Amino acid sequence: MERKPRRPTRVVEVGWVKIGGGHPVVVQSMTSTDTRDVSSTVAQIRELExxxxxxxxxxxxxxxxxxxxxxxxxxxxxxxxxxxxFDWRLAVAALKSGAHGLRINPGNIKGRENVRRVIEAARRAGACVRIGVNAGSLEKDLLKKYGWPRPEALVESALRWLDFIVGDLGYENVKVSLKSSDVWHTVAAYREFSRRSDFPVHLGVTEAGGLLPGTVKSALALGILLSEGIGDTLRVSLTAPPVEEVRVAWEILKATGVRRRGVEIVACPTCGRCEIDLIGLYQEVERRLRGLKAPIKVAVMGCVVNGPGEAREADVGLAGGKGVGLIFRRGRIVRKVREEELLSAFLEEVERFLAEREKEPQTR
Known part of the structure; x- marks a missing residue:
């Protein structure tokens, strides 16, 4: 199955970042610091950048x-x-302090008049507003109508507020999210909304859980939606340090072929044929290459069955055997080294590959 083309959406602006309309899917996260602690918050944001x-x-x-x-x-x-x-006045204060955008859940701002005040402040500031519909805080009349936070209820809430903010108030620098902690409810809500509106959507599974379960749930839901061309920006919500959210988000984008950044590592699972410390080798490669921003595909393979073939497919690959290993670059064996030299030789070839690629003429 091939990934579908991106769904055409309107373009909105969060500061200098454009979202929707074919622009790259934007990665977001949220700080876990006390915002009032300026130094800690700035330090965490810089780490996330x-x-x-x-x-x-x-x-x-x-x-x-x-x-x-x-x-x-x-x-x-x-x-x-x-x-x-809850408090519309905090939105106004944040915008006066220079915020480039707002995330509001209209269901808990309490009343259209308060939402109108928020939108008028956003208009004056030129800020983007995300209508953040959440299954855990849906309007009471919709809960009564549907009995529980069904995907249809999330969509009706989003369209209701879009009709008010865009239709009645005439403000269009708006994006939408429809989040549930249930994977399939999330997918169904985004599919239906995207069928009925061309406003850009912010993807996410809310309260997804810890690093492992949250990654699995987010990868499943976001992977499905991105493969269907749905999604203009995303956050992977994890009960984990925010830096893990960003790492997982990029892995999802790379795996779906939507965007590439940094290292994509192909590695074989361990088995009885492996005669090198593959897990330790992989972990060290991952650690040493984590800071790279340039897209590169590498392979770390541990046996003679699939190792050479997978290593040849990568930009730079290694295939280890008993006491020795081969280093590949774009399908060609460039070095044969002893096992104890395998890591250093591999990293040297990665550096050479990136340096040579920098000199290659850029095609438009």
Whole structure:
């Protein structure tokens, strides 16, 4: 099955980052620091930037957090979105402090008049607004109508608020999310919304869980949607350090063929044929190459069955055997080394490959 073309959507702007309309799918995350702690928040955002985070969201639970944005924003290099719940006045304060966008759940802002106040402030600031519909905080009338947060209820909520914000208030710098902790409800909601609207969508499975279960749930739901051409920006929500969210997000984008950044590592599973410390070798390769931003595919293989074939398919690959190993570059054996030299020789070839690729003429 081939990945479908991206769904045509409108273009919205979060600061200087364009979302939708064929622009690259944007990776987001959210800080876990107390926003009022400026130094810790800035440090975490800078770490996330290094990992490939392109838009950051921070919690704004009170006025002090809103005011802290005045100090945070000048010290970071990516647009900042203020996460607002319950109190519309915090949205206004965050925008005055320089926030490039807002995430609001209209269901808990309490009333159209308060939502109107938020939108008018966003209009003055030129900020993007995400309508964040969530299964855990759906409007009471929709819960009564559907009995529980069905995908159809999430879609109706999103369309209702779009009709008010875009139709009645005339504000179009808007994107939408429809999140559930259930994989299939999430997929169904995004599919139906995308069938009925051309506004860009922010993908995510809410409350997905810890690093392993959250990664599996997010990869399944987001992988399905991205393969169907649905999705303009995404966050992988994990009960884990935010840096892991960004790493998983990029792995999903690479696996679906939507975007490439950094290293893609192909590695064989361990088995009785393996005669080298493959797990240790893999972990060290992953650690040493983690900081690379240039897209490159490498292979770390441990036996003679599939090893040479997979290694040949990578930009740079290694195939280990008893006491020796082969290094491949773009299908060609370039070195045969002793096992104890395998890691250093492999890393040297990666450096050479990247340096030579830099000199290659760029095709448009």
């Amino acid at each position: 290094e990992e490939g985070c392109e838009v950051i969201r921070v919690a704004v639970p009170d006025e002090a957090a809103a005011q802290a944005l005045r100090e945070i924003i000048p010290q970071i290099g990516i647009p900042l979105i203020a996460d607002i719940h």
